[in-house]
Amino acid sequence: MNPTLKRYGACGLVFVAGLLAGTVLDQLGNGRWPVDDRQRQISPGSEIRSILDDEVMLLSYRSASLTLTAQRARPGDRFALQVSHADGRPAEQCLVSPDLAGLLPGFSTLVAGQEIEAARLSSEFPLRLGSLEIRDRIDNEPMPPMNFFTTAERTAVALVGDGYSVEVATSGKAFDKLAGGCETLAR
Structure with missing residues (x-):
């Protein structure tokens, strides 16, 4: 052969x-x-999610009162924003700045603070702010949505992810600004 x-x-x-x-x-x-069913350990100060602001192509926020989608075609472009309200108000559409009215840095890079035990989460962070999904132009498979909760006084925000829950530096006011839709973001 x-x-x-x-x-x-x-x-x-x-x-x-x-x-x-x-x-x-x-x-x-x-x-x-x-995957181990036990809660994952995340050290304070470690980055949970970090995407360059210009590379964020889609940000989707869902709460009990609205669904907000900010999307752009090219890195660094302005975002086209669409907001649908659960209470039946007409949908909103507008163009927003490339940094999403200053909110993008606080959502594209999330740094872990104090870890929150699952038993304490519902008592210390009883209010659900909503879920956030961020996609960059490289992601082929989307990351699971991140769920955010806040304290009754709205002084701290917790991120609940895949087997972990931690405080994050993102403020409740940032979520209020998202909930304001075009009125607060397109200024």
Whole structure:
């Protein structure tokens, strides 16, 4: 048998074996690594999420009263904002600055503060602010939405994510400004 043909045949056999092994492993694990059910530990000061402001292409905020979507076609462009209200008010549409009226830095980089035990979360942070989803132009699969809660006095904000809950520096006033829609963001 020709040595070149043997070499290509061996490479093809290794490729097919790797392809089959990957398929079997994917089916066995359903494409996911096992996750420990215990709460994840996040150190204060560590970045939970960090995206360059100019790279944020979509920000979606959902609360009990509204759904807000800010989207742009190119990095650094202004955001096209659409707001739908749960109470039946007409939808709003407007253009907003590239930094989302100064709010984008506080949402695109989230730094962990004090960790909050699951048992304390509902008593210390009883008010749900809403969920936030941010996509950049590189994300192929979106990150799960981040859920935010605040204290009864609205003095602190907690982020509840995939197995963790921590205080973050983002203020409740930033969420109030989002809830104001075009009226507060398009100025």
